[in-house]
Amino acid sequence: MLNNKLKLNPKIFDPDIPEVPIRNGFGEGLLFLGDRNANVIVLSADLTESTRTESFAKKFPDRHFEVGVAEQNMATVAAGLGISGKIPFIASYATFSPGRNYEQIRTTIAYNNANVKIAGHHAGVSVGPDGATHQATEDIAIMRVMPNMKVFVPCDAIEAKKATIAAASIDGPVYLRFAREKSAVVTTEETPFTPGKIDLFWDSRKPQVAIIVCGLLVYKALLAAKELEKEKIGVLVLNNHSIKPVDEKTIMKAAERTGAIVTVEEHQVAGGMGSAVAEVLAKHHPAPIEFVGMRDTFGESGPPEALIEKYGMSVEDIKTAVKKVILRK
Amino acid sequence: MVPIHDEKLKYLEETANKIREKIIEMLLEAGSGHSAGPLGMADVFTAFYFHILRHDPKNPLWPDRDRLVLSNGHICPVLYASLAYAGYFPLEELMTLRKINSRLQGHPHRGTLPGIETTSGPLGSGLSQAIGMALTARLDKKKYRIYCLMSDGEHDEGNVWEAVLFAGKNKLSNLTVVMDRNNIQIDGFTENVMPLEPLREKYESFNWHVLEIDGHNMEQLVDAVSEAEAIYEKPTLIIAHTIPGKGVSFMENDFNWHGKPPNKEEAKEALHELRTLGRRIQSEHE
Numbered sequence: 001m002l003n004n005k006l007k008l009n010p011k012i013f014d015p016d017i018p019e020v021p022i023r024n025g026f027g028e029g030l031l032f033l034g035d036r037n038a039n040v041i042v043l044s045a046d047l048t049e050s051t052r053t054e055s056f057a058k059k060f061p062d063r064h065f066e067v068g069v070a071e072q073n074m075a076t077v078a079a080g081l082g083i084s085g086k087i088p089f090i091a092s093y094a095t096f097s098p099g100r101n102y103e104q105i106r107t108t109i110a111y112n113n114a115n116v117k118i119a120g121h122h123a124g125v126s127v128g129p130d131g132a133t134h135q136a137t138e139d140i141a142i143m144r145v146m147p148n149m150k151v152f153v154p155c156d157a158i159e160a161k162k163a164t165i166a167a168a169s170i171d172g173p174v175y176l177r178f179a180r181e182k183s184a185v186v187t188t189e190e191t192p193f194t195p196g197k198i199d200l201f202w203d204s205r206k207p208q209v210a211i212i213v214c215g216l217l218v219y220k221a222l223l224a225a226k227e228l229e230k231e232k233i234g235v236l237v238l239n240n241h242s243i244k245p246v247d248e249k250t251i252m253k254a255a256e257r258t259g260a261i262v263t264v265e266e267h268q269v270a271g272g273m274g275s276a277v278a279e280v281l282a283k284h285h286p287a288p289i290e291f292v293g294m295r296d297t298f299g300e301s302g303p304p305e306a307l308i309e310k311y312g313m314s315v316e317d318i319k320t321a322v323k324k325v326i327l328r329k
Numbered sequence: 330m331v332p333i334h335d336e337k338l339k340y341l342e343e344t345a346n347k348i349r350e351k352i353i354e355m356l357l358e359a360g361s362g363h364s365a366g367p368l369g370m371a372d373v374f375t376a377f378y379f380h381i382l383r384h385d386p387k388n389p390l391w392p393d394r395d396r397l398v399l400s401n402g403h404i405c406p407v408l409y410a411s412l413a414y415a416g417y418f419p420l421e422e423l424m425t426l427r428k429i430n431s432r433l434q435g436h437p438h439r440g441t442l443p444g445i446e447t448t449s450g451p452l453g454s455g456l457s458q459a460i461g462m463a464l465t466a467r468l469d470k471k472k473y474r475i476y477c478l479m480s481d482g483e484h485d486e487g488n489v490w491e492a493v494l495f496a497g498k499n500k501l502s503n504l505t506v507v508m509d510r511n512n513i514q515i516d517g518f519t520e521n522v523m524p525l526e527p528l529r530e531k532y533e534s535f536n537w538h539v540l541e542i543d544g545h546n547m548e549q550l551v552d553a554v555s556e557a558e559a560i561y562e563k564p565t566l567i568i569a570h571t572i573p574g575k576g577v578s579f580m581e582n583d584f585n586w587h588g589k590p591p592n593k594e595e596a597k598e599a600l601h602e603l604r605t606l607g608r609r610i611q612s613e614h615e
Contacts, residue, residue, distance in 0.1 A: 041468075065464070065499075073491035076454045080461020083439065083447060084396075086468070088461075104454050104488065112439050112448040 001229075002222075003200050007190035012219075013226060019182040022216060023121055025157035026178055027052030029164025030089060034060045040168060041081055041088040043067055045074050050180075051091035051121045071097040075104040075116070082114035087168050094120030094136030094177065098143055109173045110146040117167045117174045118143075123153075124266030125299035125307040126181045126216060132298035136177075141271030143175040144244045151244040152195065153177045153265075153273070155218035156185045159241060162193035170195065179266070181304040183216035196242045198250040204234030208329075209322045210254035212238045213264035214273050217292075217313060221264050224318035235322060243273050248280050255285040260325040262290045264318055266308070269293040288328035290321035330555045333380060333548050341547055344414060345375040346603060349576045351410040351423055353599045356590035359427040362435070365573035365586040366480065367407035369511045369544070373569055374411040376547040377476065381554050386416035389443040395473050396446050396462050400455020401480035401509070402436040403588075409433050409442075417444040453486025455479060456506065460496050463504040463564075474558065477506045482514030485523045497536030500562040505554060508566060509544065511573040513584035532566045544569030576603055 002008055011017050033040040034056050046069045048054040057064035067074045071092050078088040090097060098105050098118055109116045120139050127135040144151045150170060154160040160178060167174040192199065201218065202211075202225045213221040221237045228235055236254055240247070255261060261281065263274030269291040281287050292313055299307060308314055333341065352367045377397055378384075384394045399408050406426060413420045418432070425431035432442040436450025446462075449455045459477035466473055483489060496504055508528070516522050525531075529539045538560045542549040550569065557565035573587070574580030577599040580591075591599055 041464075062468070067491070067495055070491035070495070072454070072488040073457045073495055076457030076488065076492070077461040077464070077495065079454075080398075080447070080458035080463075081465055082461070083458070084462045084465035086461075086465050103451055107448055107451050108454050108458055 001203060003203050006192065006199055006201065007188050008201060009186050009188055012186055012222060017184045020157040020185055021180060021182050022154060022157050022160045023052050023178040023180060025154065025160025026119055026164050026176065027055055029161040030056040031059065032161065032165055033168050034063065037087065037168060039085065039087045041065070041086045043074050043078055043088055043090045045069055045071050045092045045097065047092055051119065053091050071101040072104050075101040076108050078116045079108035079112055079114040082109070082116040083112060087115055087117070089117045089119055091119040091121065093122040093134055094139040095122070095134055098139060098175065099136065102142060106146060110148045113148050113172055115171055115173070117176065119176045119178060121178045122180045123177045124179055124215065125294070125311050126179055126266060126304040128181060128304040128307065129301050131301040135299040137266070137268050137294045137299065138271070139177060140243055140265070140267050140273055141275070144276060148173055149244065150174045150195065151177070152242055153214040154241055155215060155239050156183060156187055158185060158187045158189060158191070159193055163241065166193065166195050177215070179216045184219040186219050186222065193241065196245040196247055198242070198247040199239045200236060201239050202235065202237035204229070204236065207234045207236045207258045208326050209260045209262055210236040210238060210258045211262045211264060211318065211322065212240050212251065212254070212277050214240045214243065215266050217264045217266055220313070220315050221318055223315045224322070227315065228319060228322060233322065233326070240273055240277070243276050246276050246280060248284065251277055251280045252285050255281055255287045260288050260329050262292060262318065262321045262325055264292040264313065266313060267293055269295055288325050290325040292317055292321050330381065330551060330558065333551055337380065338547065341375050341379055344379055345371045346576070346606070348375060348407060348410045348414060350600055350603050352406045353577070353591060353596050353603070355406050355410065355423050355426045357593065357596040358424050360590060361427060362406060362590050363403045363588050364580055364590055365513065365583070366401065366404035366509065366511065368577060368580065369571040369573040369575045370404055370407050370478070370509050371575065372545045372547055373478070373507060373509070373550060373571070374407050376550045378411040378415045380547070380551060383473070386444065389417060393471060393473050396459070396475045398446050398449070398455050398459040398462070398475065398477045399437060400449055400477055401452060401483050402449035405437045408437065412444040418442065452480070452483035453488040456489055457492040457495070459504060460492055460501060463501045464499070466503050475504050477504065479506055479508050481508055481510045481512065481519050481525060482522070484525050484528070493532065493535045493537070496564045501564045502560055502562055504564040505557040506564065506566045508568050509571055510568050511571045513573050513587055515587050517584055528568060536563060538563045538565040539568065540565065541568045541570065544571035545575060578602060
């Protein structure tokens, strides 16, 4: 059953659940910060509308810098701003930032420990028609291996706003990952968001499997949990919005309670959120794991839902993984 | 900025020579590192740390200090030696360059050593960091100036030209770049590896003010920096024509000395040459 303590969206299982692009929350978070903190600066690389920095740019023109299609310059200018006392946010598609400017981020932001927030948009195959060139499916892996870097993947627009605001209060580099397409709003303003803490969204009396999930697939994991409940299979659904720092305690506790794990992410299975979970469990509490995600392949053009299905991340795929991992116990 | 009077000039030249000697000693002790660039830029660094910069070595994080950003981090022996002579940390520490547990990393790292404004080494990303600092100064209505020291070879990097465009667009008059135009990079002469000229016209067309000086003439450098300070709504590039390996005749203008240290014999010869001021005086000074 849904964890009522977290005050999730009561309409979560209604067919007319409101849908909002997760990236909208980033834009709202920036506006919130802009009003309250004069040190917050935003840099855009010719994508103000689609990365939702447009409203900030209009409201705070002196604190918004358009760098043009130049992600390497964007990251390094932000590094200079960050080490001289500002709190810069840089926004582009994740395939370009942190994709194209990876070394600049590594040296001038992470190693430099510069106070820069990197917003990677258009994550996952749910980007849709633009195709694989614009669908980031490796960004969690490349960012979580960087020393000093923190990595947050919000599950909906409301959580995206909270993650954006939280990032500003962290002194140091942060990577934020956002999806493009409209997706179900599963949380409310009252739902807690604490960096470094996994939230238990769905609980069962005798859970057999813990589903650990991030991003817009959290909603699909909840749908899967509800359907599995009808089949008398109890699961946990854990929203792992903080991939780094990793919440070892909650992951271990979930493994102790269930003895089997399914990880779900719109990202390569290799090196992603599931790998981070596996690293914790292999060390502290070995348990069978099934990984739902991209299997060493690029995406392609198509409707978002159809792509999620084609690449094996649908509600059905999550249910199949749960049943499969139970057999491995 | 005050011009350099004769007595000060003599002091600066002696300091530059001491820094060159220290560079040779550091590189010999480290057993790896770059020789030509640090020697070639010793006069520019001396002029900055002992005349141009408003800074306080006893208070390295003084908020109103001028910032000196070294973009081509591989010439850091000259930066480290300048910082030590200026009083940021003890001279003896210079001999720990590139050793384990040292604050003197092979390429500069912010936070480990006082006086290092930013992390650099991978080429082409110093100018944009200096730009970020210049934006902060402007937003905070601060008077401090930002100086970025760059190499010519790193102008092969796309990131540099992205930054040059951006600084021109934003009319960053509080930013001055000094380019070490020594004509060499690892694989050979810059104009053979990847032709850069005409550099002056390139920068001017990107809305920069451009000056050219003899990079071993500190009076010219100080005059150029003063002029840059007076320029309105444009960043300034000072192209400093330097001799790589300057002061050690067998290293001068030879790209083979770009990325290697002297061995014991070579260091002895180099130090003798520096200490006798190019064999102009008989005895070695100490």
